[in-house]
Amino acid sequence: MTTNNFQPKADPPQAEMTKIVSLCKRRGFIFPGSEIYGGLKGTWDYGPLGAELKFNIKQEWWKAMVKDMDDIVGISASIIMNPKVWEASGHITGFNDPLIECKTCHQRFRADQEDVIAEHENWHKEKKEKTDWTEEKKFNLLVEAKLGVVEGEKDTAYLRGEITQGVHVNFKNILNSSRLKIPFGVAQIGKAFRNEITPGNFTYRTIEFEQMELQYYVKPDEKDSVRHYEFWKNFRMDWYKSLGINPDNLRLREHNKNELAHYAKAAWDIEYNAPFGWKELEGIHHRGDWDLSQHQKFSGQDMSYFDEEIKEKYIPWVIETSGGVDRAALFFLIDAYSEEKDRVVLKLNPKLAPYKVAVFPLLANKLELVKSARKIYDDLRKDFAVSWDDRGNIGKRYYSQDEIGTPFCVTVDFQTLEDDTVTIRDRDTMKQERIKIVDLPQYLFKLLNS
Numbered sequence: 236m237t238t239n240n241f242q243p244k245a246d247p248p249q250a251e252m253t254k255i256v257s258l259c260k261r262r263g264f265i266f267p268g269s270e271i272y273g274g275l276k277g278t279w280d281y282g283p284l285g286a287e288l289k290f291n292i293k294q295e296w297w298k299a300m301v302k303d304m305d306d307i308v309g310i311s312a313s314i315i316m317n318p319k320v321w322e323a324s325g326h327i328t329g330f331n332d333p334l335i336e337c338k339t340c341h342q343r344f345r346a347d348q349e350d351v352i353a354e355h356e357n358w359h360k361e362k363k364e365k366t367d368w369t370e371e372k373k374f375n376l377l378v379e380a381k382l383g384v385v386e387g388e389k390d391t392a393y394l395r396g397e398i399t400q401g402v403h404v405n406f407k408n409i410l411n412s413s414r415l416k417i418p419f420g421v422a423q424i425g426k427a428f429r430n431e432i433t434p435g436n437f438t439y440r441t442i443e444f445e446q447m448e449l450q451y452y453v454k455p456d457e458k459d460s461v462r463h464y465e466f467w468k469n470f471r472m473d474w475y476k477s478l479g480i481n482p483d484n485l486r487l488r489e490h491n492k493n494e495l496a497h498y499a500k501a502a503w504d505i506e507y508n509a510p511f512g513w514k515e516l517e518g519i520h521h522r523g524d525w526d527l528s529q530h531q532k533f534s535g536q537d538m539s540y541f542d543e544e545i546k547e548k549y550i551p552w553v554i555e556t557s558g559g560v561d562r563a564a565l566f567f568l569i570d571a572y573s574e575e576k577d578r579v580v581l582k583l584n585p586k587l588a589p590y591k592v593a594v595f596p597l598l599a600n601k602l603e604l605v606k607s608a609r610k611i612y613d614d615l616r617k618d619f620a621v622s623w624d625d626r627g628n629i630g631k632r633y634y635s636q637d638e639i640g641t642p643f644c645v646t647v648d649f650q651t652l653e654d655d656t657v658t659i660r661d662r663d664t665m666k667q668e669r670i671k672i673v674d675l676p677q678y679l680f681k682l683l684n685s
C-alpha cells in the first residue's frame with residue numbers, strides 16, 4: 236500500500252461542503268476513517284448520529300421495497316464469494332476504470348474525469364511545473380482478499396464489487412424456498428468495495444460503501460420489461476421526494492452507449508444537484524439476462540424459470556435499482572442543510588432524523604423539573620429516539636437540536652408541575668404549543684408519520 240493512501244487530499248474549496256463536513260464531524264455524523272493514524276483515503280466512519288441516519292434510511296428503503304410489496308423478498312448474502320462468481324459476472328475482465336498517472340508527482344487519476352485532470356494540471360502550472368501523463372491503462376476495481384491459513388498457499392478472493400451477485404447466485408434457492416412467480420423481486424442491503432482511483436467529495440466516492448438494491452425478475456419480453464423499467468424509475472424518484480429531497484435537485488439521466496456497464500442493456504441515473512455538480516445517487520439498470528445466463532454458463536447449473544402460465548422455460552430478464560446508502564445520507568444532509576438568521580437547521584424528514592424529539596427541564600438545578608423531564612424522557616424512549624439536554628439555556632438547546640435536525644423539542648417548566656402539560660416546539664416553524672404529557676406519544680406518532 237502506498238503512503239499516498241494515507242494522505243487524505245482535501246477536496247477543492249466549496250464553502251457549503253466545508254460547512255457540512257465540519258458539522259458532520261462536530262456533531263457526530265461522520266468522522267474521517269482511522270483518523271488518529273492519519274486517516275485512510277476514501278474511508279469514513281459514521282458517528283452516533285450518522286449511524287442513526289443511515290439506519291433510518293435503510294429502514295425506510297426496506298419498508299418501501301420489501302415490507303410494503305407482496306412480490307418482493309429480502310436476502311442477506313455473503314460479502315466474500317467464490318471467485319468464479321466474479322469471472323462469470325464479468326467483473327474480473329470488465330469492471331475497469333481508465334487510469335493515467337502524472338509522471339511529475341505520481342498521483343493517479345481516472346482518465347475520464349476531465350475536470351479533475353484539468354485541476355491537477357493547473358495545480359502544477361501554478362508551481363511552474365509541467366504535467367506529463369502516462370498512457371491510459373485499464374485498472375480493475377475489485378478489492379482482493381487473501382484467504383487461507385498457510386502463508387504462500389493463500390487463495391485470492393474478492394470483496395464484492397456490487398451486492399448484486401449474491402442475489403443472482405441464489406436465484407434457484409429463492410425460487411425453491413418460496414412461492415414467488417415472475418414478475419418478482421429480491422432486495423438486499425449491504426457493503427460493497429471498490430479500489431476507486433480517485434475517492435473524494437467527502438463520502439460521495441469511497442472504497443467501502445453500502446448499497447441498497449432490488450433485482451426484479453421479469454419475462455424476457457421487450458415491451459413488458461420496458462413497462463417494469465419505467466415503473467421502477469418513477470418509483471425510485473418518488474421515494475427520494477417522499478423523504479423530503481427538493482424535487483428541483485433531482486433528475487433522471489440516461490447513460491450514453493459508451494457509459495454503459497458491461498452488464499447493462501440500458502441505464503438511467505437518478506442524479507442529485509450537489510455543490511460539486513449533478514452527481515449519481517442511484518442507478519436503474521436493465522440487465523437483460525446477463526447475470527443468470529453467465530452463472531448458468533460458468534456454474535453448469537440450470538438457472539432458468541418454468542413459467543406455469545405459458546408452460547415455457549426461460550431465463551428471466553432483470554431490472555435493477557441500485558442506490559448507495561452513503562450517497563443517500565450525504566445528499567439528504569446537503570438537501571436538509573439551511574442557514575436562517577441566527578440558526579443552522581437540518582430540515583431532515585422526521586423519519587430520517589437521528590432523534591425524533593428532545594426533552595429538556597427548563598432549569599437544570601430545579602430537582603422537581605429535572606425529575607418530571609426525566610420521567611417523560613424515559614417514557615418516550617420506549618417508542619422513539621429521544622435526546623436529553625439540560626446544558627445552557629433553552630435558546631442554546633434549541634440551536635443545538637436544530638443543527639442535528641431534531642424535529643421536536645419538549646420543555647418541562649413550572650406550569651408542568653401544576654397541570655401536567657409541556658411545551659412542544661416545532662423545528663421548522665419554531666412555533667410552540669402546550670399539550671398534556673399523556674397526549675405526547677400519540678401527538679408525536681401523528682406528526683412523525685404525516
Ligand code: GAP
Nearest residue numbers: 397399439440441444516517518557558559562
Ligand atoms: N449493481 C449495480 C451497481 O453496483 P453502480 O452504478 O456501480 O451499480 C450503484 O453502483 C450505486 O452504488 C451508485 O449509484 C452509488 O450510489 C453507489 N456507489 C457506487 N460506487 C460508489 C463509491 N465508490 N462510493 C460510494 N457509493 C458508491
